[in-house]
Amino acid sequence: MSVITIERKVLEKNDQIAQKNREDFTANNVFTINIVSSPGSGKTSILERTIEHLKGKLNLSVIEGDVQTDNDARRISALDVPAVQIVTHGGCHLEARLVRDAMENVDLQKTQLLVIENVGNLVCPSNYDLGEAHKVVVVSTTEGDDKPIKYPNMFRNSSVLIINKIDLVPYLNCNIDELENNALQINPSLKVFKTSCTTGDGIDEWCSWLESQVLK
Amino acid sequence: MHEMSVAQNIIDIVLQHLPEENSQPVQVVTVKIGKMAGIVPDSLEFGFQVIASETPHLENAQLRMEFTPLIIHCPLCGKDFEINDPYFICPDCNNTNVEIKSGTELQVTEIEIDDSPQEES
Numbered sequence A: 001m002s003v004i005t006i007e008r009k010v011l012e013k014n015d016q017i018a019q020k021n022r023e024d025f026t027a028n029n030v031f032t033i034n035i036v037s038s039p040g041s042g043k044t045s046i047l048e049r050t051i052e053h054l055k056g057k058l059n060l061s062v063i064e065g066d067v068q069t070d071n072d073a074r075r076i077s078a079l080d081v082p083a084v085q086i087v088t089h090g091g092c093h094l095e096a097r098l099v100r101d102a103m104e105n106v107d108l109q110k111t112q113l114l115v116i117e118n119v120g121n122l123v124c125p126s127n128y129d130l131g132e133a134h135k136v137v138v139v140s141t142t143e144g145d146d147k148p149i150k151y152p153n154m155f156r157n158s159s160v161l162i163i164n165k166i167d168l169v170p171y172l173n174c175n176i177d178e179l180e181n182n183a184l185q186i187n188p189s190l191k192v193f194k195t196s197c198t199t200g201d202g203i204d205e206w207c208s209w210l211e212s213q214v215l216k
Numbered sequence B: 001m002h003e004m005s006v007a008q009n010i011i012d013i014v015l016q017h018l019p020e021e022n023s024q025p026v027q028v029v030t031v032k033i034g035k036m037a038g039i040v041p042d043s044l045e046f047g048f049q050v051i052a053s054e055t056p057h058l059e060n061a062q063l064r065m066e067f068t069p070l071i072i073h074c075p076l077c078g079k080d081f082e083i084n085d086p087y088f089i090c091p092d093c094n095n096t097n098v099e100i101k102s103g104t105e106l107q108v109t110e111i112e113i114d115d116s117p118q119e120e121s
Ligand SMILES: Nc1nc2c(ncn2[C@@H]2O[C@H](COP(=O)(O)OP(=O)(O)OP(=O)(O)O)[C@@H](O)[C@H]2O)c(=O)[nH]1
Pocket: A037, A038, A039, A040, A041, A042, A043, A044, A045, A046, A072, A119, A120, A121, A164, A165, A166, A167, A168, A195, A196, A197, A198, A199
């Protein structure tokens, strides 16, 4: 029996492609965020609200990742923002390679803010760097306040937390302070926003922060 | 379930390290998996078996998983602590600005190849 020592990161190929993506974003002055959450937490709704706020101020492009259908890309295109749909056909997360392919259909030179909406899943996307500047994790109040503890990776690897659907708090026994505290225990440097896409609460704060990051 | 994609990446890396002229079977593939690497061991094992069974030289390979504990480092105390739950806070001084020292890794560490001479008679 002979032993061959290897010592290589399993996802190094993804990391290398992500690094190329990142270089392309930097070269074209594109600020990129990767939005992650469980299915249905409100990623596309937040994006729609964000577009309403930032349109005319910033040039946006969107890459949508879904297991099936181009529904989300159509929702974004309806707002006159260029959107490219990646359909993973069962794949539970986006990989850097898929984003790189989609980038061929994104006009990077005309884009200041690129939003990548990941596949709804709180586990798998956390392992895959896409080349983004920040991961933004969304949790909705209907999911309960213990999500950060159950899915620590995602919260540790994100820089922003959006607690969405705060309009529903009166009907739920979700304590959003507890949710926030749990998240901050996992990652004290998280920047936290609380939003409702129904009432529009908190969208201003989120968008102002985002705009300031893009224009930095 | 990204374990299938992880398994494929493991096997791709192993194939790059097989000695060219040697077509002996790989017996064991060892991977190091952090406690917080976000991997479900049973799913990875399953994915690995499925792909390995159809990959030349790896048909009978076993996956050996070595798990590393979650260890944080407190820069204020200069000490390392093993923690069981993902509360990133120094147990000594309550500093929350701690670094993860280990527990998130996902690495192929080594392979074992059966290079005993094949029976010829
Ligand atoms: N009450 C309430 N409902 C919301 C809010 N945000 C989103 N929703 C609803 O939640 C559902 C899912 O919203 P989406 O924006 O499609 O969620 P998503 O995260 O993009 O979903 P996937 O892409 O399928 O993972 C829709 O019915 C939205 O109308 C909110 O702030 N409050």
